[in-house]
Amino acid sequence: MESLPATIPFVGPEALERMRGKPFELRMGANESAFGVSPLAAEAMCKAIERSAWYGDPEGYELREAVANLHGVAMDEVCLAGGIDELLGLTVRMLVEPGKPVVTSLGAYPTFNYHVEGYGAALHRVPYRDDHIDLQALADAAHQLKAKLVFLANPDNPMGTWHDADTVQAFIHALPSCTTLILDEAYTEFAPDAVHIPMDPNHPRVIRMRTFSKAHGMAGMRIGYAIAHRDLIVGYNKIRNHFGLTRVALAGALASLQDADFITQVASQVEAGRREYYALAEELGLASIPSATNFVAIDLGGSGGRARAALKALEDHGVFVRMPGVAPMDRCIRVTVGLPEERARFAEVFATVLKTL
Amino acid sequence: MESLPATIPFVGPEALERMRGKPFELRMGANESAFGVSPLAAEAMCKAIERSAWYGDPEGYELREAVANLHGVAMDEVCLAGGIDELLGLTVRMLVEPGKPVVTSLGAYPTFNYHVEGYGAALHRVPYRDDHIDLQALADAAHQLKAKLVFLANPDNPMGTWHDADTVQAFIHALPSCTTLILDEAYTEFAPDAVHIPMDPNHPRVIRMRTFSKAHGMAGMRIGYAIAHRDLIVGYNKIRNHFGLTRVALAGALASLQDADFITQVASQVEAGRREYYALAEELGLASIPSATNFVAIDLGGSGGRARAALKALEDHGVFVRMPGVAPMDRCIRVTVGLPEERARFAEVFATVLKTL
Numbered sequence: 068m069e070s071l072p073a074t075i076p077f078v079g080p081e082a083l084e085r086m087r088g089k090p091f092e093l094r095m096g097a098n099e100s101a102f103g104v105s106p107l108a109a110e111a112m113c114k115a116i117e118r119s120a121w122y123g124d125p126e127g128y129e130l131r132e133a134v135a136n137l138h139g140v141a142m143d144e145v146c147l148a149g150g151i152d153e154l155l156g157l158t159v160r161m162l163v164e165p166g167k168p169v170v171t172s173l174g175a176y177p178t179f180n181y182h183v184e185g186y187g188a189a190l191h192r193v194p195y196r197d198d199h200i201d202l203q204a205l206a207d208a209a210h211q212l213k214a215k216l217v218f219l220a221n222p223d224n225p226m227g228t229w230h231d232a233d234t235v236q237a238f239i240h241a242l243p244s245c246t247t248l249i250l251d252e253a254y255t256e257f258a259p260d261a262v263h264i265p266m267d268p269n270h271p272r273v274i275r276m277r278t279f280s281k282a283h284g285m286a287g288m289r290i291g292y293a294i295a296h297r298d299l300i301v302g303y304n305k306i307r308n309h310f311g312l313t314r315v316a317l318a319g320a321l322a323s324l325q326d327a328d329f330i331t332q333v334a335s336q337v338e339a340g341r342r343e344y345y346a347l348a349e350e351l352g353l354a355s356i357p358s359a360t361n362f363v364a365i366d367l368g369g370s371g372g373r374a375r376a377a378l379k380a381l382e383d384h385g386v387f388v389r390m391p392g393v394a395p396m397d398r399c400i401r402v403t404v405g406l407p408e409e410r411a412r413f414a415e416v417f418a419t420v421l422k423t424l
Numbered sequence: 425m426e427s428l429p430a431t432i433p434f435v436g437p438e439a440l441e442r443m444r445g446k447p448f449e450l451r452m453g454a455n456e457s458a459f460g461v462s463p464l465a466a467e468a469m470c471k472a473i474e475r476s477a478w479y480g481d482p483e484g485y486e487l488r489e490a491v492a493n494l495h496g497v498a499m500d501e502v503c504l505a506g507g508i509d510e511l512l513g514l515t516v517r518m519l520v521e522p523g524k525p526v527v528t529s530l531g532a533y534p535t536f537n538y539h540v541e542g543y544g545a546a547l548h549r550v551p552y553r554d555d556h557i558d559l560q561a562l563a564d565a566a567h568q569l570k571a572k573l574v575f576l577a578n579p580d581n582p583m584g585t586w587h588d589a590d591t592v593q594a595f596i597h598a599l600p601s602c603t604t605l606i607l608d609e610a611y612t613e614f615a616p617d618a619v620h621i622p623m624d625p626n627h628p629r630v631i632r633m634r635t636f637s638k639a640h641g642m643a644g645m646r647i648g649y650a651i652a653h654r655d656l657i658v659g660y661n662k663i664r665n666h667f668g669l670t671r672v673a674l675a676g677a678l679a680s681l682q683d684a685d686f687i688t689q690v691a692s693q694v695e696a697g698r699r700e701y702y703a704l705a706e707e708l709g710l711a712s713i714p715s716a717t718n719f720v721a722i723d724l725g726g727s728g729g730r731a732r733a734a735l736k737a738l739e740d741h742g743v744f745v746r747m748p749g750v751a752p753m754d755r756c757i758r759v760t761v762g763l764p765e766e767r768a769r770f771a772e773v774f775a776t777v778l779k780t781l
Contacts, residue, residue: 071662071663072662073658073661073662074608074672075482075661075666075668076666077482079479079482079483079666079667080482080483081481081482082481082483082485083482083487085485094478096480097478099477099478099479100477101477103476103477104476104477104479104586109473109474109476110474112472112473113473114469116466116469116646117466119460119466119469119641119642119643119644119645119676120456120457120458120459120460120461120462120643120645121451121454121456121643121644122436122454122456122637122641122644123436124433124436124438124439125434125436125645125705126436126438128438128439128440128442134691149506149668150664150667151669152665152667152668153665158664178666178667181628185663209532214750223626248755265756270588280479284476284477285476285477285551286476286477286478286479286673287472287475287476287477287478287479287480287670287671288476288670288671289667289668289669289670289673301430303426303431304430305429305430305542306428306542308506308509308510308513309432309433309434309509309535310436310507310509310535310646311507311509311646312646313644313645313670313672313673314644314645315469315473315644315645315670316670319476319718335744351520389472
C-alpha cells in the first residue's frame with residue numbers, strides 16, 4: 068500500500084472550480100449527459116427518496132430481472148454495481164493476483180489502470196493506431212504476456228472511435244485461453260448498429276460492462292452492470308459490497324430501462340450534437356475524430372502543447388473539457404455534447420480561444 | 425477467489441419476502457430508522473435528483489468540511505464512503521496482507537468477517553462475556569496474535585450493549601503497537617453521553633467509523649465516513665472508488681448534519697421505544713438486554729432453538745426481525761425500534777407467537 072502513488076484517476080470539475088475560485092459556465096469534460104434522465108426515472112427516484120431510510124435490495128432482484136430480460140440472458144448472468152468504475156475494481160480483484168500481467172491501451176481509461184495498480188498487478192499498455200484501439204496489438208500482447216485480463220472500451224474513450232462487431236468478435240477469438248476480456252460498453256447507446264455484439268454469457272472469458280451514467284443520464288447516481296458467464300457472477304458475489312447500491316439508483320435505473328424511447332431520443336440529440344461539433348471544427352479549420360459516443364475529440368494539431376493551451380484557455384473562459392493524456396492523441400481536446408444552447412456557447416468561446424493560441 | 429465460500433453477509437428482507445411470497449407487514453430486522461430522514465435532507469435529496477446526470481464531487485469537499493467541523497478535526501482526517509460496509513472492506517484491504525491475523529468478537533458484525541475472509545486474512549474471534557464485547561479478551565488476542573486489525577462496535581450490534589468511553593480508552597492503550605483498531609460507532613447517536621469518546625485523529629492506529637444509515641435515516645442512500653490519522657486517509661485515497669458516492673447521498677448527508685434537532689428527536693423517540701420493548705419483555709416474563717442502539721435484544725431463554733422458532737413464527741406473521749448468530753447470544757431475538765403504532769402491533773404479534781412456542 069505504501070508503494071502506491073497518492074494519485075487519483077481524475078481531478079473532478081468541482082476541485083477545478085475550487086482552484087479557480089468560481090464555477091464553470093459549461094461542464095463538457097466528463098461525458099455526462101446534458102439531456103438528463105428519463106421523466107420516468109426522475110419520478111421513480113423522487114418516490115424512492117421517501118423510502119431512503121430502508122436499505123435497497125442487496126440482490127437488486129427487480130433491476131437484474133429487467134436487465135436480463137432486456138439482453139435475453141439469465142438473472143444469474145448479471146451483476147449490478149456502482150457503475151463501471153466499481154466493476155473494474157471488482158474484476159481486477161477477482162481475476163488478477165499481484166504481479167500478474169494485465170493489458171490495456173496507452174491512453175485508455177485511467178480508472179482501470181488505477182485499479183490494476185491498486186491491486187498490485189502489472190499493467191502493460193499498447194499504443195493506439197490511427198486514433199483507434201489497436202486490437203491486433205492487444206491480442207499480441209495478451210499472448211506474449213499470458214495476460215490475465217485485457218481491457219477494451221468499444222466505443223473508445225477518450226477518442227470516441229469504435230470497431231465493428233465482427234472485428235471485435237474476431238478479436239475475442241484471437242485472445243489466448245488464459246485471458247479474460249473486459250468489454251467496456253459505457254457509450255454503446257450512442258454507437259451505430261454495426262457496433263452491437265449479441266450477448267453471449269456462455270463465453271467464460273468475456274465480461275460486458277454497461278452503465279446508466281451516459282445515455283441514461285444517471286452519472287450522479289452510480290449504477291451499472293456486468294453481464295458474464297454465471298461462474299464469474301458467482302465470483303463477483305463472493306466479494307462485492309452486497310448492500311452497496313442506493314435504493315434511489317436501483318429505482319431510477321429500473322424506470323429508465325422502461326423508457327427506451329427516451330434513450331433513442333437522447334442518442335439522436337447526441338448524434339445531432341456530434342455533427343455540429345464536426346462542422347464547427349471544419350469551420351475553424353480543424354480536424355475532428357468521428358465519434359460513436361457522446362463526445363467528440365477535436366484535433367488541434369501539434370504535439371500536445373496546443374491542446375493543453377486550449378484546455379487552459381477554455382477553463383479560463385469557464386469551459387470545462389478534458390483531453391487525452393498521451394501522444395499522439397493529446398493533440399486533441401475531448402468535448403462532451405451539450406444542449407444546443409451550450410454547444411452554441413462553446414462554439415463562440417472556442418473560436419475566441421483559438422485566436423489566442 | 426475459488427476457495428472463498430459463496431456466502432453473503434446477510435439475506436436481505438426482500439429475498440425473504442420473495443421466498444415467502446408476500447411482503448412483511450413490519451420490517452424490524454435491519455435496524456433501519458422508522459423515523460426517516462430530516463425534512464432538510466429529504467428536500468436536499470429531491471433537489472439533487474434534478475442534477476443526477478452529473479457526477480458527484482469525488483472529493484466530497486462540502487460534506488468532508490461539515491464532518492470535520494462537527495468533530496473538530498481537519499478535512500484530511502476524514503474519508504467518505506458508501507457506508508461503514510465499504511469502509512470495512514477498504515480498511516482490510518489497506519492494512520492486512522493475506523494470511524495476517526485479524527481479531528473480532530464471535531457473533532459480531534458479519535460484514536466485517538466477510539471482508540476479512542474476502543481479502544484472505546486470518547479471522548480470529550473471541551467470545552462475548554455477559555452479552556458484552558470482551559475487551560480484555562480482544563486485547564489479549566491482539567497481543568498473542570500480533571493482530572493487524574481489531575474490530576470493535578461500540579455500542580455493539582447485535583446485542584446493543586456498550587462500554588463507557590473510559591473503558592474503551594483504556595482498551596485502546598492496551599492494544600499492541602502493531603494493531604489498528606476499527607471503532608464502529610454506527611449507533612453512537614443513540615448512546616448515553618458516557619459512551620462518547622473525543623476524536624483524536626493524532627492517534628495513528630484508531631479508525632472511527634460513522635454512518636448516516638441509522639439515526640440520520642439514510643440506510644438506503646449508502647453514505648458514511650471514517651475519521652483517522654491523515655496517513656490512513658492518504659491510504660484510503662489510494663484505493664477508494666473516487667467517483668463512488670451518489671450526488672443525492674452527498675447532498676442529503678450534508679443537509680442532515682445541519683439538522684441536529686432532528687437527530688436529537690429521533691434519539692429520544694428511539695429511547696422511548698427501547699423502554700417500551702423492555703416493558704413488553706417484562707410483561708411477557710422475558711428478560712431484555714439494556715441497549716444503547718435503535719434495537720433491543722429480547723431474551724427467549726434456552727439454547728437458540730426457542731429464539732429461532734420465534735423468528736420463524738414472527739416471519740409467518742409478517743414480522744421481519746433478526747437474531748444473533750451464535751451461542752449464547754442466540755437465545756435472543758433482535759428487534760428494531762419502530763414507530764409507536766408498529767411497536768404496538770409487534771407487541772400484539774409477539775405475544776401471540778410466544779404462546780405457540
